[in-house]
Amino acid sequence: MEIDRRGLLKAAGLSLLGLVGGSVWYVISRAKLPEPSPTPKTLVGKKWGMVIDLKKCWGTDGCTDCIDVCHRVHNVPRFGNPKDEIKWIWTVPYEKAFPEHQLEFIEEDVRARPVPVLCNQCDNPPCIKYCPTKATWRREDGVVMMDYHRCIGCRYCMAGCPYGSRSFNWKNPRPFIKKINFDFPTRTKGVVEKCNFCQERLIQGLLPACVEACKERALIFGDLNDPDSDVRRILRSRHTIQRHSELGTKPKVFYVL
Template structure:
């Protein structure tokens, strides 16, 4: 069984936000309220006159040690056999305990207003039928068909590299084990499956 993960090569991200657009179209995220499963933070690093721009692609870290999962009182948050952390919308009661527990701020409320707006935009082809907490799923519906997540397949600079962390032949495994790519905030002990190659 695969154990999926992603590497972000911050040396190549240009901040075009194609990943956000692809994710929004694929997963019907509530862009109308500024809510996204993935986004690119635009930061300034350093102090004048030695200042530089840093682009930090962000999404759910699909942690091995998941604080959001243990915080969920209904079992709506769960991890699949291949390591993807998901939300069962039917079991989610919208208490937002998982949102509070997530140290990466990777979850958001898909509230009643969002559900109504989605229905207005997409008609009967809506993905989100009731209010719940939403987050990145690594586009598991695409992965199960042998395709890459939408954000990965649309990235024009190949910043996002997706694959099986346990497959020694995969690029994501090689980068994650080489020491080039590092997980964010390792001191938190969450064991994220998203790694970053610094710029």
């Protein structure tokens, strides 16, 4: 059997054509699935934001209600050490939350007061630029989302976030969750996670869990696009600050003192 170059090329070409044609046919032959339809409650044209009233927050000493409830409903594991730690909302001393404020002559007491911090759900989020697989992105309603199905665990978004809002699953988190909430997925080892502004609750028309849990009503949540919303009212009437607004990230979590 003799095969010359021309023959070989022809055969190779035909097989290649067959392969390509076959796969094209495979794709075309599969009919499109029915399109999902939006629910009446799907939130379109909104831009979610939060105001944290620190005066009210400091009303009760040592209160961790918002943290507890958030970590419970979102199956956030507790490792009990800072190395593996995962957190969605937590507190830091005032001077750490706002290092740009000159606090030289302020009372010692204020510097150390706990400020609740969480993902700022930036309107111009730096983290999403870095993700090589689009596993994190900003949704139309302004929520910066994480797709745990797609995250490859490179942790570049953690390097991109100037607020340290993101946590990584260094271990399998399941054994470290006291009681699993079956309405929300857990995560696996090797992916990055963070606060999702309770988008799973927003979609049902509910307020974020932390907002609901706060007895002092220190957390106020609402639509920044709606001039009559509670958040907009506060933003109009009081002086608010954002964390590191000089970085141009446009945080959507505001603080009032």
